Amino acid sequence: DADVTQTPRNRITKTGKRIMLECSQTKGHDRMYWYRQDPGLGLRLIYYSFDVKDINKGEISDGYSVSRQAQAKFSLSLESAIPNQTALYFCATSPGTGFDTEAFFGQGTRLTVV
Amino acid sequence: GESVGLHLPTLSVQEGDNSIINCAYSNSASDYFIWYKQESGKGPQFIIDIRSNMDKRQGQRVTVLLNKTVKHLSLQIAATQPGDSAVYFCAEKRGFKTIFGAGTRLFVKA
Numbered sequence A: 001d002a003d004v005t006q007t008p009r010n011r012i013t014k015t016g017k018r019i020m021l022e023c024s025q026t027k028g029h030d031r032m033y034w035y036r037q038d039p040g041l042g043l044r045l046i047y048y049s050f051d052v053k054d055i056n057k058g059e060i061s062d063g064y065s066v067s068r069q070a071q072a073k074f075s076l077s078l079e080s081a082i083p084n085q086t087a088l089y090f091c092a093t094s095p096g097t098g099f100d101t102e103a104f105f106g107q108g109t110r111l112t113v114v
Numbered sequence B: 001g002e003s004v005g006l007h008l009p010t011l012s013v014q015e016g017d018n019s020i021i022n023c024a025y026s027n028s029a030s031d032y033f034i035w036y037k038q039e040s041g042k043g044p045q046f047i048i049d050i051r052s053n054m055d056k057r058q059g060q061r062v063t064v065l066l067n068k069t070v071k072h073l074s075l076q077i078a079a080t081q082p083g084d085s086a087v088y089f090c091a092e093k094r095g096f097k098t099i100f101g102a103g104t105r106l107f108v109k110a
Helices: none
Strands: A004-007 A010-013 A019-025 A031-037 A043-051 A054-057 A064-070 A073-078 A087-094 A109-113 B010-014 B019-024 B032-038 B045-051 B056-058 B062-067 B072-077 B086-094 B097-100 B104-109
Touching: A004 A087, A010 A019, A019 A031, A019 A087, A019 A109, A031 A064, A031 A073, A043 A064, A043 A073, A043 B097, A054 A064, A073 A087, B010 B019, B019 B104, B032 B062, B032 B072, B045 B056, B045 B062, B045 B072, B072 B086
Parallel strands: A010 A109, B010 B104
Antiparallel strands: A004 A019, A019 A073, A031 A043, A031 A087, A043 A054, A064 A073, A087 A109, B019 B072, B032 B045, B032 B086, B056 B062, B062 B072, B086 B097, B086 B104
């Protein structure tokens, strides 16, 4: 089984709908992240959480919200989806020790907003 | 598989040759520089990192070079194999933030 699991893997939704992307991890890491990937661009950070009670905005948090339900679970919500939120979304974890350079990514969720 | 970048810089190499993937960075204050590999349909996977006070680090079949004078980072892959075909991202670590570059697509020709 994958250490970082994202559900769903693919989703098509309509403009204005609320949608939740879920992430769970078995690595026992405190730090979790949500990134967005668009064609020709690098990963951009949406939100991050360093423990269950900690939630922080990344560089592109507008239109998104998150919930850290447990150490192992971090979900991303689009309250009212719009077409320019069509992208590949990745959840990641890191141990938070040392310089914490290695992040572990899920397989991604391909979201299409029509 | 997933398309992670339709207009990425590309590098095409012959199987068995060495590959060199380049990256320019902008911030001299970065603590670490990191290379990730992303295969089609998968999430990025950590390859190797290098601390900002080093200029070279070697791993298994990979070497990262850091030239702080010109703010340039490179990843060298020895004896490139078909399984090395992927998109490669460089990233900078500044404090607790990781900033990713746009990526380079590596094609390995058999």
